[in-house]
Amino acid sequence: KNMRNILLILSVFIALTGCAQTKTSEQGKATQPAAVEKKATVKATELTTDQFCKKILDIKTAKTWEYKGTKPAIIDFHAPWCGPCRKMGPIFDKLANEYAGQVDFYKVNIDNEQQLAQYFGISSIPALLFIPAKGEPQGAMGLIPEENLKQAIDSLLLKKK
Numbered sequence: 019k020n021m022r023n024i025l026l027i028l029s030v031f032i033a034l035t036g037c038a039q040t041k042t043s044e045q046g047k048a049t050q051p052a053a054v055e056k057k058a059t060v061k062a063t064e065l066t067t068d069q070f071c072k073k074i075l076d077i078k079t080a081k082t083w084e085y086k087g088t089k090p091a092i093i094d095f096h097a098p099w100c101g102p103c104r105k106m107g108p109i110f111d112k113l114a115n116e117y118a119g120q121v122d123f124y125k126v127n128i129d130n131e132q133q134l135a136q137y138f139g140i141s142s143i144p145a146l147l148f149i150p151a152k153g154e155p156q157g158a159m160g161l162i163p164e165e166n167l168k169q170a171i172d173s174l175l176l177k178k179k
Contacts (some may be wrong), residue, residue: 023139036055060114062123065124072086073086074087074124083155090175091122093125093149102161104151109167113171120176144159146158146159148174169178
């Protein structure tokens with residue numbers, strides 16, 4: 019029984035010392051544990067109707083499409099109760115991080131922003147609005163697989179073949 023306790027204590031000690039990896043300096047002395055480099059995570063920005071009017075298009079006064087942004091954008095019209103929308107959310111945020119600096123990613127909760135949903139005639143969600151830096155926007159409805167969404171962003175917004 020004593021031997022089993024000693025082996026247990028020894029194995030716990032080995033496991034604990036193995037987990038506490040330390041960085042060794044040139045002289046062979048242990049220093050602080052190596053810092054894990056963290057990259058800032060970018061997520062899609064939730065827009066209210068007022069923010070939409072300032073950043074995208076003033077739906078209250080606009081007679082024609084005049085995008086206010088300088089970078090291409092994509093907007094996800096969604097609702098928290100929508101199953102496909104909940105599946106699209108993580109994909110959308112992942113791509114927002116991947117395309118950070120190239121494309122602006124926005125979300126509009128149609129329950130909270132009914133005026134925007136009506137303006138764009140959103141009758142089914144998720145609905146995406148692809149907005150090129152110059153030109154007319156294009157829409158798509160339904161849950162779009164990540165690879166297809168990337169292809170659409172590359173071809174419609176970044177004009178890659």
